[in-house]
Amino acid sequence: MTPEDRACERDAADALAAYRARFTLPQGIIYLDGNSLGALPVATPQVLQQVIAHEWGDGLIRSWNSAGWFAAAGRVGAKIAPLIGAAPGEVIACDSTSVNLFKLIAAALAMRPGRKAVLSEPGNFPTDLYMIAGLEAQGLATRRLAERGRLAEALDSDVALLMLTHAHYKTGALHDMAALTRAAHEAGALVLWDLSHSTGALPIDLNGANADFAVGCGYKYLCGGPGAPAFAFVAERHQASLQQPLTGWFGHAAPFAFDDDYEGAPGIDRLQCGTPPVLGLAALEVGVDLIAEIGVARLYEKSQALSEFFLESLMAHDVTLEQVSPARSADRGSQLSFRHPEAYAICQALIARGVIGDFRAPDVLRLGFAPAYLSFADMAAAARHLAEVLASGEWQREEFNQRAAVT
Structure with missing residues (x-):
């Protein structure tokens, strides 16, 4: 045959x-390139036309409330949460993967005073390593790399954060999320997982692994379209103490009070920065709903x-x-x-x-x-x-x- x-x-x-x-x-x-850019869902153009012609065209600025634009980042994040083994209040859809990496690396460093090393592996996706370099240039971090078979032994008292991609972008090799998270915690470090090549295709259980932070993109297996908003996960136990380094107005506790001083919003909303991309979130929501329906x-x-x-x-x-x-x-x-x-x-x-x-x-x-x-x-x-x-x-x-x- x-x-x-x-x-x-x-x-x-x-x-x-x-x-x-x-x-x-x-x-x-x-x-065979859906792991770079997912295919277009049939429903997406119709949804975007509705948002453009009616919500934007007819509703104008009223649609921030009447069409639920203001809540879109949290709503889409809550739909992503069960796909990655998280609770709805632990995930928000916002910014890009790179920006979310920067936010969470900086936040992790602030939570581990006296430690500056961010441990990763050579050959990790470049933007992950570049974000460490950006903080290193400011004197806030030091980059440390170890081959994947030697990551656990590289976890010492200088390491604040272990940052890895769950499924390697080039080879597809998977890390043992639970084992490496446990090893990092035993060494006093936090863990940040990049789920960009996993979300929507592989089973992920962030809370089952006791993960601290995670990021991922919306345009691969979630089919949110080119440049779709990314997402960020912060375990509930860390949210009260999280210091968001990009203190933009949408992460403020009362953004429309227009105060001169920043006060972070409670919970996962603190991870927001600038005004959310409504069209991008609308397209991403279609893809997330479809992947969730399939399972x-x-x-x-x-x-x-x-x-x-x-x-x-x-x-x-x-x-x-x-x-x-x-x-x-x-x-x-x-x-x-x-x-x-x-x-x-x-x-x-x-x-x-x-x-x-x-x-x-x-x-x-x-x-x-x-x-x-x-x-x-x-x-x-x-x-x-x-x-x-x-x-x-x-x-x-x-x-x-x-x-x-x-x-």
Whole structure:
């Protein structure tokens, strides 16, 4: 039986197959880059048109109250909370992942006076490391890096914060959230988890792991659109003592009192800074609602099945590539990454065939499996295209080797 035949059987039995129609996907495209930018939900343009034409157009400034704009950041955050194992009052949708990282790194340092080290791993997503550098330049932090197998032993009395990405952006390798959080706490440090490559695709239990802080973006598996608002989590036990370093007016206890002096809002609202992006929050809410309807447990089960089927399909075509993602699906996020010296050109050749994956420097071909809208037929076809690209050598064509800023 061919991979295509097996794919037909798997798709016929797929309980999530009908959700594909809830997303806008171009004809003839196999989209394996949903871990960079999620597909557009069909309902999003209609919702945005409603917000633009009626809430903004007709309601004007009254819509801050009548349309619930003022409460949108907390409302969307409360909907994200169960997707990451948090309570509704512990999550708010606001700002970008980078900005939220800065806020929470600075807050953690203030909660651990006498300690300045922020511990992470080399190869973490760049913005995570850059945010440490920004605080380091102000004399507030020192950056410390340790290989992932040696993180626990690097936790000493100088470390204020352990900051890690749950699912590695390049390889998909997962950290043991509960074990590392426990190790950090035993060393007197706090923990900040970046969930950008996990939320909406993998089961996460922040409170079960006793996590302190977390951030994540809204435009990958949550399908909130390019530049969608991010989210931030602060465990309830820390909220009263949290010092928000970006003391903008929407994080004030009474923003419309227009006081000269800052007084932080109670609870998670203190994490807000400037005026929330209403259109971005409206689009994000559509994606969050849809992912919540499908259910993370079902998405995770299908994600594992898709990645395993893709590997089986590659084997059926006698394709051998160096896999840099963990071998066991339980140890990786919703992606597979392969190393090849011509990964960039191979990626471009696939895109020319309508198979959109992505490249990560210097030599990684990364394929994301967004289970909400991908099929087993997609996996079989993508594996066939990859096999044909490698066998034909078409990736050697000049146009596929012209590097651009965006792939």
